[in-house]
Amino acid sequence: MKFLGIVSTLLLPLILAAPTQKSTLPIVELDYVKQQATFETPEYVVYKNVRFAAPPLGDLRLRKPQPPLKETAVQNGNYSTKTSCASIMEGQEDCLFLDVYVPKLSSCDSKEKLPVLAWWYGGGYMVGSKDQTPIPPGWTNTSIGAKPYIFVAANYRLAALGFMAPDNQDIDANIGLHDTMAAMRWIGKYINKFGGDPNRVTVSGLSAGGGVVEHSLVSYGGKGTLLPYQQAILYSPGWMPEIDRTQRDHPWEAFKNATGCKDAACIRKLPTKTILQAQAWVIAHSDITRNPWFMPIVDGDFMPEEPLRLLQSGKVHKEVKSIVASNVRHEGNSFVPPDITPAEVESQFNRFSSNQTIVNKIKQLYPSDGTSNAHLNRFIDFISDIAFNCNSYHMARQWSADKKHSAHRYMFNVGTAQHGSDQAFTFGNAKGVDPYLIIQQQGWVTDYATKGADSLGDSWNWPEWDEDVGEGMWMNDTGMAVGKDYFGWPRYQERCQFIGDIIDKRH
Numbered sequence: 296m297k298f299l300g301i302v303s304t305l306l307l308p309l310i311l312a313a314p315t316q317k318s319t320l321p322i323v324e325l326d327y328v329k330q331q332a333t334f335e336t337p338e339y340v341v342y343k344n345v346r347f348a349a350p351p352l353g354d355l356r357l358r359k360p361q362p363p364l365k366e367t368a369v370q371n372g373n374y375s376t377k378t379s380c381a382s383i384m385e386g387q388e389d390c391l392f393l394d395v396y397v398p399k400l401s402s403c404d405s406k407e408k409l410p411v412l413a414w415w416y417g418g419g420y421m422v423g424s425k426d427q428t429p430i431p432p433g434w435t436n437t438s439i440g441a442k443p444y445i446f447v448a449a450n451y452r453l454a455a456l457g458f459m460a461p462d463n464q465d466i467d468a469n470i471g472l473h474d475t476m477a478a479m480r481w482i483g484k485y486i487n488k489f490g491g492d493p494n495r496v497t498v499s500g501l502s503a504g505g506g507v508v509e510h511s512l513v514s515y516g517g518k519g520t521l522l523p524y525q526q527a528i529l530y531s532p533g534w535m536p537e538i539d540r541t542q543r544d545h546p547w548e549a550f551k552n553a554t555g556c557k558d559a560a561c562i563r564k565l566p567t568k569t570i571l572q573a574q575a576w577v578i579a580h581s582d583i584t585r586n587p588w589f590m591p592i593v594d595g596d597f598m599p600e601e602p603l604r605l606l607q608s609g610k611v612h613k614e615v616k617s618i619v620a621s622n623v624r625h626e627g628n629s630f631v632p633p634d635i636t637p638a639e640v641e642s643q644f645n646r647f648s649s650n651q652t653i654v655n656k657i658k659q660l661y662p663s664d665g666t667s668n669a670h671l672n673r674f675i676d677f678i679s680d681i682a683f684n685c686n687s688y689h690m691a692r693q694w695s696a697d698k699k700h701s702a703h704r705y706m707f708n709v710g711t712a713q714h715g716s717d718q719a720f721t722f723g724n725a726k727g728v729d730p731y732l733i734i735q736q737q738g739w740v741t742d743y744a745t746k747g748a749d750s751l752g753d754s755w756n757w758p759e760w761d762e763d764v765g766e767g768m769w770m771n772d773t774g775m776a777v778g779k780d781y782f783g784w785p786r787y788q789e790r791c792q793f794i795g796d797i798i799d800k801r802h
């Protein structure tokens with residue numbers, strides 16, 4: 296047996312309690328299941344596919360997650376099929392699983408509970424899976440890890456099964472977000488059994504995954520049960536605030552057309568395959584501005600108002616003391632077709648609101664730069680701000696508003712700096728990525744997760760976000776360096792404040 300260090304110390308009694316197990320991999324006993332590790336590497340023990348909710352099948356389709364069922368047999372998460380949630384033409388409905396990576400420690404401080412870093416994947420709330428990012432940051436090169444930590448990645452339901460929100464139907468709203476909350480609460484409740492410290496949990500996510508984190512921070516308008524984590528990293532937090540009713544009506548109408556179903560009872564009877572095909576059809580008939588696909592919505596309960604409004608008015612979970620809010624330099628480029636015409640841009644701006652004063656102001660805030668690509672550039676700027684930049688802006692603004700909290704701004708400008716391009720640096724799992732920059736990025740993530748927000752200043756000279764100074768940390772082609780925010784504070788302030796102000800008044 297090679298289970299030296301914290302894992303074996305904590306788990307030994309449980310292993311002994313299950314002596315009939317053939318495998319020598321450790322077993323963690325939870326109140327609803329005995330979970331055995333799926334495999335181990337020289338660095339860590341991996342528990343794949345731990346159920347954190349009941350299988351959302353049958354009558355539970357289109358409903359919020361329910362508590363996991365009690366299992367009598369030992370589970371080891373060793374499924375032959377992939378467990379990602381149903382998305383476009385692939386995935387399955389029985390997908391509410393999470394993975395736990397527990398480092399093996401050889402050092403003497405084996406009684407110390409480990410900090411925890413959780414990850415939510417992106418993919419526009421329609422694709423993605425916990426299995427996309429199998430390598431936790433900080434462990435690909437032991438020399439950079441300030442200290443080891445436990446890594447958790449969880450699935451959440453996507454597309455129609457996670458984010459369909461018609462009126463007057465027996466379908467829960469924001470199901471996918473409730474899945475992520477259930478997984479976060481699982482961490483708070485059970486991670487100590489894996490050697491983790493529930494009082495040192497950092498959650499993170501990119502794009503829709505950053506949106507997941509942002510929504511959790513404003514959930515129930517900051518009221519209700521305390522969040523089961525203390526810090527958050529939001530990489531390019533993304534979603535389109537509801538432009539108007541079409542955000543929820545269009546995908547619902549399209550889904551009905553694709554399936555022939557008119558109500559929830561009919562949808563609950565459909566084979567999974569029909570749903571996979573329908574989701575693909577809906578997404579093929581969507582675009583980010585005109586006819587959006589399935590996304591989080593204001594539901595009057597979990598999400599009482601638009602998240603930006605909740606951030607502006609301080610209705611947030613302030614028990615979370617620090618956040619890091621990041622953006623890449625060119626968030627919007629890949630979301631706007633390069634051949635979009637000036638007339639199409641004009642019509643996109645015009646349909647932003649039925650209120651002409653608002654439309655005119657938006658056009659004024661995103662003026663022509665006088666180049667032959669002016670229409671493209673200003674529209675990219677607009678999409679960059681409304682879908683990504685302003686989310687981080689409002690997060691940083693709210694968390695830097697008083698001395699008891701802190702925000703740090705991270706600005707990623709390596710290579711093309713397209714949306715999502717920073718993920719390969721966090722996980723070091725892509726070819727052709729500069730290893731030095733991976734070590735830099737994983738280095739600050741590891742410091743933050745294991746030593747907290749102060750370490751960003753202490754070890755990286757990274758100043759807290761302060762509107763009067765407007766400085767954050769850049770990651771550019773040569774490495775990390777402190778500098779002014781990308782666009783200058785006044786531009787953000789004018790645009791993002793306006794977008795925040797009008798967002799609830801457009802309907």
Ligand SMILES: *[C@@H]1O[C@H](CO)[C@@H](O)[C@H](O)[C@H]1NC(C)=O
Pocket residue numbers: 318333334371373375
């Ligand atoms: C996982 O399943 C495969 C295929 O059934 C089997 O070969 C392998 O031994 C299993 N591993 C564990 C840890 O149970």
Ligand SMILES: *[C@@H]1O[C@H](CO)[C@@H](O)[C@H](O)[C@H]1NC(C)=O
Pocket residue numbers: 436437438439730734
């Ligand atoms: C690990 O990090 C050290 C120090 O930054 C570096 O010299 C070494 O090349 C890295 N090793 C790998 C395998 O990336």
Ligand SMILES: *[C@@H]1O[C@H](CO)[C@@H](O)[C@H](O)[C@H]1NC(C)=O
Pocket residue numbers: 545546548549552580
């Ligand atoms: C749904 O079908 C109706 C009737 O054919 C059509 O008018 C409508 O445009 C379709 N809606 C969507 C979103 O596909």
Ligand SMILES: *[C@@H]1O[C@H](CO)[C@@H](O)[C@H](O)[C@H]1NC(C)=O
Pocket residue numbers: 650651652653797
């Ligand atoms: C249009 O928007 C402007 C700016 O927010 C607001 O002052 C005005 O009342 C709105 N007009 C209508 C008809 O809602």
Ligand SMILES: *[C@@H]1O[C@H](CO)[C@@H](O)[C@H](O)[C@H]1NC(C)=O
Pocket residue numbers: 769771772773776777778779
């Ligand atoms: C990287 O960022 C620093 C700090 O803003 C700046 O001085 C430097 O010129 C940047 N380098 C590149 C290649 O962008």
